[in-house]
Amino acid sequence: MTSYFEGIDKIKYEGLKSDNQLAFRWYDKNKQVLGKSMAEQLRFAVCYWHSFCWNGFDPFGYDGTFTRPWHKIADVKEQALAKADVAFDFFTKLDVPFYCFHDRDVIGEGKTPQESKKLLWEMSDVLAKKQQDTGVKLLWGTANAFSNRRYMSGAGTNPDFEVFAFAAAQIREVLEVTHKLGGENYVLWGGREGYETLINTDLKKEGQSFGRLLNLIVEHKHKIGFKGTILIEPKPREPSKHQYDFDVQTVYGFLKAHGLEKEIKVNIEGNHATLAGHTFEHEIAMAVAYDIMGSIDMNRGDYQCGWDTDQFPNSIPDTALAYYYLMQGGGYTTGGTNFDAKVRRQSIDPVDMFYGHVGAMDVCARSLLIAEQMINDGKLAKAVSDRYSSWNGQLAQDTLAGKVSLADLSKYVLDKNVDPAPTSGRQEYLENLLNQYI
Ligand code: XLS
Ligand code: NI
Numbered sequence: 441m442t443s444y445f446e447g448i449d450k451i452k453y454e455g456l457k458s459d460n461q462l463a464f465r466w467y468d469k470n471k472q473v474l475g476k477s478m479a480e481q482l483r484f485a486v487c488y489w490h491s492f493c494w495n496g497f498d499p500f501g502y503d504g505t506f507t508r509p510w511h512k513i514a515d516v517k518e519q520a521l522a523k524a525d526v527a528f529d530f531f532t533k534l535d536v537p538f539y540c541f542h543d544r545d546v547i548g549e550g551k552t553p554q555e556s557k558k559l560l561w562e563m564s565d566v567l568a569k570k571q572q573d574t575g576v577k578l579l580w581g582t583a584n585a586f587s588n589r590r591y592m593s594g595a596g597t598n599p600d601f602e603v604f605a606f607a608a609a610q611i612r613e614v615l616e617v618t619h620k621l622g623g624e625n626y627v628l629w630g631g632r633e634g635y636e637t638l639i640n641t642d643l644k645k646e647g648q649s650f651g652r653l654l655n656l657i658v659e660h661k662h663k664i665g666f667k668g669t670i671l672i673e674p675k676p677r678e679p680s681k682h683q684y685d686f687d688v689q690t691v692y693g694f695l696k697a698h699g700l701e702k703e704i705k706v707n708i709e710g711n712h713a714t715l716a717g718h719t720f721e722h723e724i725a726m727a728v729a730y731d732i733m734g735s736i737d738m739n740r741g742d743y744q745c746g747w748d749t750d751q752f753p754n755s756i757p758d759t760a761l762a763y764y765y766l767m768q769g770g771g772y773t774t775g776g777t778n779f780d781a782k783v784r785r786q787s788i789d790p791v792d793m794f795y796g797h798v799g800a801m802d803v804c805a806r807s808l809l810i811a812e813q814m815i816n817d818g819k820l821a822k823a824v825s826d827r828y829s830s831w832n833g834q835l836a837q838d839t840l841a842g843k844v845s846l847a848d849l850s851k852y853v854l855d856k857n858v859d860p861a862p863t864s865g866r867q868e869y870l871e872n873l874l875n876q877y878i
């Protein structure tokens with residue numbers, strides 16, 4: 441069998457002297473960084489959908505621009521097999537430890553729920569064999585509960601109970617298949633869990649049914665003994681006008697409201713953060729602060745476009761800050777760095793898929809090294825802790841512990857004639873310090 445990536449060898453680390461664009465200059469998988477190898481810290485994953493399912497279509501170019509041979513295969517099973525061959529060939533040549541998929545990426549949907557279930561389970565045997573042969577592991581699986589027209593008004597938040605039940609049944613299969621394949625996480629991205637217009641929407645009801653669905657998933661996870669992490673991937677909109685899982689802080693509030701804050705964590709995507717009006721590192725730092733940091737969908741948006749362009753990361757300062765906050769929180773446990781990114785639709789050659797991923801892996805590796813320096817140096821962290829040092833005093837500690845009343849604080853201020861002296865936030869100094877690491 442000839443490879444779709446004929447002529448491209450396994451990508452290797454060649455270091456800074458190399459100008460080979462099909463080699464890593466920074467990603468040296470065995471290099472030790474903050475106590476682990478780079479491979480173990482970064483836990484790279486390639487996603488199935490952007491590289492092997494998308495054909496380069498956009499709203500003005502329905503037919504797509506790519507001519508991937510497997511897209512022309514009409515038979516569902518044959519197409520799935522051909523696609524899996526290419527996918528695992530790519531993962532192996534790129535030398536990534538993980539991959540991610542939606543159920544409908546790995547094999548198309550059947551005519552009935554029963555047929556779909558059968559197809560997915562058959563395909564899971566193929567994937568299990570490929571994982572065994574290549575050593576590539578599953579970072580996470582997810583159910584596509586947004587593409588089919590039945591999901592136009594949502595899955596877990598659909599006004600029609602039948603759709604809710606359908607989604608629940610679909611998620612059950614994908615969760616079990618993920619478990620069977622040794623998946624380390626299970627992701628829920630609710631692309632249509634939101635609304636288009638409030639005038640046909642019952643917000644409260646949709647929140648209740650979505651909360652119920654999450655509880656059902658968590659119950660089932662424990663029932664089948666799945667040890668991975670359930671992750672919600674926040675995004676503020678697109679395709680919904682307004683999505684309920686807006687950002688990390690909103691998701692935390694929702695989890696808390698449904699008693700799930702110890703059960704579910706977040707999968708944070710760079711481009712979703714910026715769509716929500718935040719930086720990537722804001723979302724990561726927020727998740728670390730609330731103890732719900734799970735995994736990352738690594739990509740970037742476009743500074744001028746307000747949509748999810750899913751471009752490969754290429755800004756080292758931005759990515760370095762993302763890893764700095766991730767590593768400050770202890771790094772990944774079950775999560776990883778999944779490239780939820782795609783080449784541009786004019787990048788039609790097989791080799792372009794390598795350029796996209798290889799460059800992105802190097803950006804991440806270099807950023808991780810910068811984060812390591814920042815952490816070992818400790819100057820930034822010290823500046824922050826110094827800024828809050830007055831909270832170490834007894835009265836402040838008692839206040840946090842709930843032992844002090846408003847009247848006590850008032851007495852303290854009045855008795856002592858407290859007159860706080862403002863201190864500089866040192867933003868420019870710290871920005872300059874940051875640039876020294878880059
Ligand atoms: C879309 C999301 C999606 C999820 C998986 O914007 O990023 O690709 O990661 O369903
Ligand atoms: Ni994503």
Ligand code: NI
Nearest residue numbers: 709712748780
């Ligand atoms: Ni996205």
